[in-house]
Amino acid sequence: MVTGQDRGIVTAVSYSAKALGITRGLPIFRVKRDYPNVIILPGDYPSYVHYSGLMFDIVRRYADDVEEYSIDECFADITGLDKPLKMTYREIAERIKKEINEELDLSISVGVAPTKSLAKVASKWVKPNGLTVIEKETAHNFLERTPIEKIWGIGNQTSIFLKKRGIKTAVDFACKKREWVEENLSKPYKAIWYELNAIPIMEVDPLPKLLYSSIQKTQTFRPPSNDKIFLLSQLSGHIEDACAKARRYDLVPKSISFFLKTQDFRYVSRSLHLACATNAPEAIIPLAHIELEKMHVKDVLYRTAGVGLHGLVPGKAYQGDLFGGTAKAGKFEEIHKRMDVLEKKWGRKMVWVGSSGSDGNDKMSEMKGDKLFL
DNA sequence: TCTGGGGTCCTAGGACCC
DNA sequence: TCTGGGGTCCTAGGACCC
The missing domain is CATH 3.30.1490.100 (DNA polymerase, Y-family, little finger domain)
Known part of the structure; x- marks a missing residue:
């Protein structure tokens, strides 16, 4: 099953459709042509907004600082909450996940890590319905199995640039000398380098002062x-x-x-x-x-x-x-x-x-x- | 019947000023 | 006989994300 408008492109792909090799961005007419068995549904944005709000509300039961990053994703800063909640960070994530599963009948994947970039890697590690914890000490084990282009914020152009310089995996990048990074990359990529090395640069931005800029x-x-x-x-x-x-x-x-x-x-x-x-x-x-x-x-x-x-x-x-x-x-x-x-x-x-x-x-x-x- | 729509952030370079 | 150095503001466009 995929969602997408007639004459448009695929905007969301079920796991079974993913297994067929369908990806986001594929023109709908090609889905019709090449995968006649795939069900194509129109999106239902108001429903997504509704469930999105309910999901964020559950996350907010455990964390004050929740950044609604997109309609189906958020960052929660749970730093220091282990003591008052008398739970490990993993347990906090488990609880949030369980409540969303049970109350909304939605499966989610969670990543727990010292920085946003690493949390992104963690959340994608096991899908669907996964929970992955990356610690500063174990980060490299994850990064060496992550191709550079899979890192959040590193797109096609930048992976081409990095690969030309011998950087193929996220760990290749993280292990680059700081001087090299400072000299050769622009601001957003420097931030990613620090974050992959477990040094937080990107802040969790709870609620922007303005809904839209x-x-x-x-x-x-x-x-x-x-x-x-x-x-x-x-x-x-x-x-x-x-x-x-x-x-x-x-x-x-x-x-x-x-x-x-x-x-x-x-x-x-x-x-x-x-x-x-x-x-x-x-x-x-x-x-x-x-x-x-x-x-x-x-x-x-x-x-x-x-x-x-x-x-x-x-x-x-x-x-x-x-x-x-x-x-x-x-x-x-x-x-x-x-x-x-x-x-x-x-x-x-x-x-x-x-x-x-x-x-x-x-x-x-x-x-x-x-x-x-x- | 080629490839949607809605966002964010950043940078290079021109124009202008003192 | 050519014309430094340091700013600011603005626009075009790149890169990336969901």
Whole structure:
């Protein structure tokens, strides 16, 4: 069994499907073609969010500092809790695991170690339903059986770089001289080196002050297109969605980015600082228009368009500036409020900005400049 | 019918300033 | 006859993760 959307890629793989050699990221059409017996299900995000919350709650019974790393993973700092709980670290992990098993009927794999990087190695050591403890003294036994590319934070590019220098396993890396590491690698990889040597660098970050520090909306379209009006309508739609999400969380971006992905997977992007932080699409869409002109190359086909809101800070629709940046605020604030209400009541895309509606063929194609239609 | 969508963090280099 | 050294800020894009 796998989850994934039609025309998309595999996002989760059951152990039985894994055994067939199916991996995350495989296009769904290839699963259909090559593995006709595999069941393909759509994801059910709201359920995952629900169970995720219940799981984290159980972990929090035993640790105050719990970092929700992703929807199905967390780090818990249990340093020093062995004394008050009168349990070994292993026993604490066993208890958490047991309660999640019994109360949620979910199996989880747990790793216990002196650093986050080693805990990651430990949690992956036995799956499913595993529990592995790595101690400072035993770390090398695990690392010598871990290929370098399996280490959290070391991806394809870096493993190629490291392998060229004779580093094939995690222990090869951990045993490199500190001077070499300091001289040849950038910050994130130095941190991993220390962490594999049981020196904690990465902190468990219980609850970030902000839920999001950026919001992105992207969509791939088929067939790929070169039509500026169409591309702008895509960007426009994403701006609306991203701004709506920002408003839901009362966040305002200080900068924004636009990007296009070409048919051959090259990225082109523009990012810019907003003179006046805003989460009003009306203020951002004209910028997309300008930036699209700069990014767009004649005859190049694009497959994806995306928008990002960055440097999010708490705030309402408009952060006024000294020179009356709030002047337009009143005008649109009321519209957004009503649009947000409609969306909440009737679902997404009940109302949208005219510039978001073009498929490149309809009358919106005549849209010029930053004129908007509601 | 080639390869989704949503995130985080980091760095190189240009522009500008004193 | 060429033009140092030390900053800051900003953007484009890379790398990685789930």
